[in-house]
Every structure is written in C-alpha cells, then in structure tokens.
Amino acid sequence: MGEETAWGLFKQMRWPDTNGTPICPKCGCVESYDIATRRKHKCKACYHQYSVTSGTILASRKMSFTDLLAAIVIIINGAKGVSALQLARDLDCQHKTAFVLSHKLREAMASEIKGLDVSGTVEVDGAYFGGHIRPSNLKKNRVDRRLVQNQTGKRRVVVIARERKGRTLTTVTKTEADGVAFVSKIVRPGSVVHADEASHWDALHAKFETMRINHSEAYSFNGACTNQAESFLARLRRMVEGQHHHVSPQHLHQYAAHAAWMEDHRRLDNGSLTHRAVTLAMAHPVSRNWKGYWQR
Template sequence: MGPPNKSPFSVKIPLDGDSVNGHIQITKNGDYEMAQHFLLSPAAKTLSLAKILRMSDQDAEKAFRMIRWADTDGEPVCPECGCLEHYNLKSRPVWKCKGCSKQFSRTSGTIFHSRKLSIRDILGAIAIFTNGAKGYSALQLSRDLDIDYKTAFVLLHKCREAIGLARDAGALSGDVEVDGAYFGGYVKPANKREDRKDRRKKIHQSGKRQVVVVMRERGGRTLTHVGVSEAEGVAAAKANVATGATVHADEASHWDKLAAHFPIKRINHQKAYSLDGACTNQAESFFSRVRRAEIGTHHHIAGKYLAAYAGEMAWREDARRVANGSQFAMIVSAAAIAPKSDVWCGYWQRQQA
C-alpha cells in the first residue's frame, strides 16, 4: 500500500474576507493557501478508462501478460510445471508446454480461469470497479459493458476475492480501534399498526442479521470479521492485534475482556466522540463507507456475501490516498497471481443464487 501524497496541489486564498472551504495553511513567504483534497488533485487521477477500452485485443493481452509474467518480460510460463518452453497451437489461441504437454492460456491458473470475456473487457471492468469510491454494482457494470448480469456479478466477486488474497497479513500494531455494526436481516413492518411487532426482540427477528467487526490500525491496515454478534470481535481482536498494541473501544461490556490482553482506552459515545486520546472515529469512518455502499450502490449487502463486501471496503479505505492508476495495477496484479477460484469458477452452473 503506497503512502499518502505528501505534497498536495494548492490554490491561493483571497485576503478580502471571502470564505473559502478548505484548510488554510501559511507558507514560508507568508502567503495563505488552501490545501486541496488529494482526491480532487491531478495526482489522484492517473487512470484513463477511455484508453483501456480503446486498446486492441492484442495490446490488452500483451499488457496482461506483462503483469502476470513480469519476471520473464511477458513470456508465458506453464502454470502446471513452471516450464518456459512451449509452442503455439494453430487451432486455438493457447500454448502447449513442452515439459508436461499441458495446454494453457493467458488466464489459466488465475482467478479468471475459464473466462469467456476478452482481456480488454476484463481490464475495462477492473478499471470501472476501481473508480467506484463506494463500490460498483453488477447491474450497472452489465449495462456499461453490455454483458450479462451474471457475468458481471461473478467478475466483480472474483476481483473482491483477489483483493482479499493479496492483502497484507500479520498482526495490527500501535493504536488499534475496534468496533462493530450490524447489517442485513431487515424485517418489514406490518401494514396495520395493531399487527406490528417489536422488531428489537429476538423472537420477531429474521435470524439473518450479521455484524461486521472492524479492527483498524491508525495509519495502517484495516481488518474485518463477520459474525453473529459483536462479542465475537473479542476473539478476532486477540487473533489479529499484536501484543503491546493499544486497543480503543466503546463502552460495550464485551470489550472488557480485552483489558487482560492489551492496554485499552474506552470512549463513551453518549458523552463524547473523542476524549483524552481515546476514540473509534476511524472505525466509524469505515462503517460510513460500508453504509454508503449499502444504501447508495448495492442496496443489499448481507448473507454469505457480506464478508466479501466488507473486505473490499476495507481495501478501499486503506487505499483512499493512492492514485486510481495504482489501485488499478494492484487489482490486476492481485488477479494475475490469485489461483483459480473454487467458489466462483462455475458459480452459476451450480445454480447458486
């Protein structure tokens, strides 16, 4: 993950009292400047969707080969035995390994194994997915690329799986904020007032409600865990937070158990959002992004897909100060090294909905 941009573009602020939104800074020569948000600066926009979609099939395939087989300058390597010796088949656009006699293509052995879309359309889909700050829906992608909804749905989930496999592992350190938020399990109220039930009671709930527990390292990585109750976050924190790290949590009683394992700071949100260095504001920032994705983009992120969406949003939050061109390269590289997906390869043929 690249570091934040340290030299954002700036614009002068007039000194006649006019109000301008932004952060005012004073330069060495005494001038007043407003620091421009990174996402609004030219440095954040290094990806051109138009250039990708204008690529020929040959150019797109060459670009993918250069990413997948970077160590051999794009020369194919057999995914079965690692042999460099091969020859082209005239009947189909694949290679045949001279070592093990296996046939393989540009995407064989990757998460896009057995793909039917052209490489250019796959790269275009990844570019579109990258630019969705709050995620991107399969329905809209199917319209943008004129492909079937099922194709778009699986392609985007393959991207999410590749991102999850490529993300940094290891324990979080320093100051780590933990919190949980519930998603899914909505129960529609009855039409007549006298027929309505108290949906806060377990007996009147659907049983499909799940919690996303986030563990966020200040200035570092974000990890997520999906469970039935927020109390499961205690075990998740023990497994993913390094010894000696300071944990920040709210006043929920289940977080009391973390005091035996970590230095812990608590914040009572009924009194303040931040007090004496204790806060969970960055965890709340993550949940804000997930809620925006749920309400404005996907409308429904729950069930067995919730962990995939939470992982995607954690990556987006961590890479929010990385140029979109670099984000695109991250996803393509992750997809090129990710193995064939056991979950998503042949997903619809198994009639999973």
C-alpha cells in the same frame, strides 16, 4: 487500447519476472509455442496448453481481455463500490456474469491481507447490517421488530480492527461481542487498542493496553477515539445501502473486505489500483466458491 494490448498487459501482470514471457504452470518451462488464433501457449517440454488466465481466479473466462480490464477499472473507480447491475450495463453483459466477476475480484483483493495482523495503535468497532423486516400494512398487524422472535436471523455484524496508518482487517459475526475473539487473535501483543464504551470490549483490558471512549459523552477524549474505524464503517454502510441496497449474510464478508481494500489504498490513483488489482487476480488460484457458481 485494443485486445492485443490488453492481452499483453495481463501477461506482464501474470509473469512479471520474465516481462510477460509465458511460464508453463505445470512444469515451469519458459519455452513455449504461441497459438495466436486462440491467444494460448503450448509448452515445449510437456506440451501442456495454457492461457494467461489458466490456474488463476479468472480461469475459464469467456469475456474479452478489454472487457475484463474495463470491469476492473470500473470497480476500482467506484469509491463506494459498484453494483452488479450497473456493471452489467456498463459492460453490456448479463447480470450473472457481472455478479460473479465482481465477487472474484473481491476475493482476490481480500487475499492481499490474508493471514496478516495489525499492531501499534489499533481501533476496533462493529456495525450491524441486514436483517430488515418490512412492517405490516395494517397497524393492528404490526409487531415489535426489536424482539428476537420477530427478527429474521439474517442480521450480522462487521467487526473491524484498523491500524492507524496501516491496514484494516474485518470479520463478520452474529453479535459484536463475538468479535472480541477475532480482535484478540489478529492484534499483535504490545499494541494499544482503542474501543468504545460497549461492555464486551472490557475483555481486551486483560491482554492489551486499552483506551476507551464513551460516545454518549464525546467522540474523542484524552487521545482515545475510534474515528478511523467509524470512517471505514461509514464507507461500508454507504456501499451497502447506496449501491448494493441488499447484501446476503453469506457474502457480507467479501463486501467488507472490498471496502477495507479501497479504504487502505484510498490515496492511490486509479492506474496504480488497477495494476495492483490485476496482479492480485493473476496471482490468486481458482476460486472454490465462485468457479461454476451458476452451474452449482
């Protein structure tokens, strides 16, 4: 579509109320001078110079607007995610650039449901990720990798609370039992919670109407099931194992939020998803986790 058209699209996403007319992020003035050679604006009131990405999660970007838009489209098109290495190949940029850009977009996606809760019929579940230990070459040197003393300590659990025909909320804990407090906090009182046979979910009976399903006997019984929660965890597991291969425990929550966002909007077309992702990125402030990441 060309750099000029892509720049105009970002302006419309940043300032939708004025149909793309710049608004000074410092004083709010709608009148500005255009610095066309640098695609920036200068406020007529306070003389502050700013661009369409100033103050957003894409601030201080060096990538062209066409490449930024292409990166968002590529990530959106990946039903189970896109690795940073693949994105770097598609955009012809460094792996470091693709890695940070992907995480910035994931942070923007996660902001869509920040502070929200779930209600109605809610399915809860958890799945373990990471912490793989490679066995020794010689059989005599191998240890029981199931024992705590032989584990890496990097294994984490993604706990999910998924509202039927609604949103998906996730968190990362060390054990699935630690997710009980998360579920109790984000599920609205009066909701009906569906959980599996794990004993730590027994605590939910004191606060919610809870239906349980024993997976060793059936996948659903008398209306109780966690199939939608399992569906999300299957998408996340394919994303981690099939695309990224390895996910650091400190970043696992962002991959889970990305999978939840894709799962919640799976019925939308790529154009609508791209529009939504760009709007979220333009509304999100500068990232405190990813700004200057490689410069520490």
